[in-house]
Amino acid sequence: MVVPVDYSLYLVTDSSLVPENATFLGQIEKALEGGVTLVQLREKDLDTGPFIDLAYKVQALTRQFNVPLIINDRIDVALAVNADGVHIGQDDMPMRRARQILGHDKIIGVSCNTIAEAQQAIADGADYLGIGAVWDTSTKKLKKKTLGIQGVKDLLAAIPPIPNVVIGGIKLNNGKELLENTQGVHGLSIVSGIMAAPDAKQACQDLLSMIRHYVPGPSKEQDIVKYAIKATARVKSGSPLVHHMTNTVVINDNANATLAVGASPIMSTNTEEVDDIAAINGAMVVNMGTLSQSMSEAMSTAMESNTKLGNPVIFDPVGAAATEYRRVMTQKYLDVGHLTVLKGNTGEILYIAQRGGQSRGVDTVGGTGGEANAAAAVKETAQKYGIIVAMTGEIDYVSDGERVFAIDNGDALLASITGSGCMVSSIVGCFTAVNRENYLYATIAGILIVTVASEKAASRPDVHGPGTFRSALIDELYNITNEPSILATYAKVREVKL
Structure with missing residues (x-):
């Protein structure tokens, strides 16, 4: 196509x-x-x-x-x-x-x-x-x-x-x-x-x-899909290194997803080698799912090193509202982390935006409060911190502080496997690494490839539940990377007016 x-x-x-x-x-x-x-x-x-x-x-x-x-x-x-x-x-x-x-x-x-x-x-x-x-x-x-x-x-x-x-x-x-x-x-x-x-x-x-x-x-939506197709091909041809400091639950899946789209993962939390990695890095993905004092210090160092070299920094505030420690660290990273993209689930982003947001542990509880509330949350947060904000859920919302786009793709099975949101953060890292001229579109493209892959995976005859879906999702990320024009058929992106 x-x-x-x-x-x-x-x-x-x-x-x-x-x-x-x-x-x-x-x-x-x-x-x-x-x-x-x-x-x-x-x-x-x-x-x-x-x-x-x-x-x-x-x-x-x-x-x-x-x-x-x-x-x-x-x-x-x-x-x-x-x-x-x-x-x-x-x-x-x-x-x-x-x-x-x-x-x-x-x-x-x-x-x-x-x-x-x-x-x-x-x-x-x-x-x-x-x-x-x-x-x-x-x-x-x-x-x-x-x-x-x-x-x-x-x-x-x-x-x-x-x-x-x-x-x-x-x-x-x-x-x-x-x-x-x-x-x-x-x-x-x-x-x-x-x-x-x-x-x-x-x-x-x-x-x-x-x-x-x-x-x-072309409409903005058509332009975004066109960009996503090109951006996907660029990830594969550029094969960027993406440094992850992520939670231990999802390391394997995030690394495999990164490889599936053509990028190269490194999953190091060693503060001593942060500067060396940043010098050859494409993007930095920081995920505080299994946060500790030593991990927190390493994340701060990694953010600083990559920012100095102009590498995009993607922050996933897992469980941002769950504990006082996470609330404090989330605010710290927002204030001094020099972030490029904030990518969280519904509960996390609504909490940060002070528009509701409930969680049980690291999982979201409750809905968005309606599309107007969700769109306002990402837009206001993006304006406040001067970054791209993406909120993933049943519908995904992304904003650069001026525009808000909704992505209506994604299968319900995504919510049935551990770390699917963390996987999105990894893929956004891959896309921002080599598509630096438009971080808004690159973020949307990263979310699109995962959500479209989830739809294709769920429709496969060999998928019978979360276990088989998890493997099929990696397969379909790989397949779309090798035929990115598929996105033109499946993508459901629309602009949300506030």
Whole structure:
């Protein structure tokens, strides 16, 4: 299944158009900074080796901005660099054959100039259409007539709704005219208007601002799921080290879950080696489930060492309200721990937020007090401490102090195994370790992969209760990591307005 894509502003590259005072990669980077939502690398005159080298360099930029990279025509190059997809013309490899080679996880677009070509591309399984040329263009020698605005309208009216971009001679003004007078266009594909621009970033900002008046961008929820898919792949490829100081009940499961998503766990409570580990660490997970005086001191040292090096610190305040000692230590870590993410269960977060919260030992007792109370708890706590706050339960709530998102995934069997919440903290550690540009989305992604895995595990015929579910959960974490596009089918994320 293809990752959800925003086709709004689609850059097609052309190295011959780059201004003298700019570079090819520099123009692409500025375009990404300006809001380009998709990049197609089109370099017709490059041999295979240089094309692959260039594709890797462009891909390094697009991945920084979480933007898909499409390769024009060259399926071999797309495969070599594991690009997000290819774009093929009418004279290139047949669409069906391209799909057989690339599979269904890659994006395939097809250029169409006629209704018949568009209908055939849809029948063959294209993910999107490149419709044009709309007007004459200097970037490509045209073999077919230009469509004009009326031609685009006629073509779109004759086919089922499908993602599409229009291309050919499009600039800011005529693009505005086209979108004003056409229904069903999903984006504009621009070449010279970006690649030849003296200020590519400003050009893209102007284009995208105009496009957004007529073409709605993806919802925040779609954007989060798209991010989660990419973030999952990034954990596996990056294989970050995640240092745990966690409770003795869950050490084995947390380590196995960390391995299942492609990260590397280290479960050390030795104060003497904290600095050495922090120097190579991706994230620090602190869990006070089996808290002691020596453990408390080690946790404080670990938080300080990792904070100095810029590593994210995830704190799981297990049993925060259960005893006076835990209450004191929870407040200490909140005040001086320099936390990145606070992840607790319903009772723990509601207690910290002073919005109720009951526990029996380390387990939650009672509900959330309603969604408004739960959402307010995570938002207010995030604002107060300047961190990401996640509250797990029947519904999970996550906030950065401005926005609140609810995750409706998860199977009831999660509550039947020890340490499932602690496992979530471990996975959030894995995701924040290598997705540092957006800790809110990375936290949601970490929770999503566990909750979706729980649903898939519970539905397996070999699962008959908590024992078999526990093993299946690790399996499904591994399976989703190897096919993260599954999240697009299962994820249930929504924004909560207060």
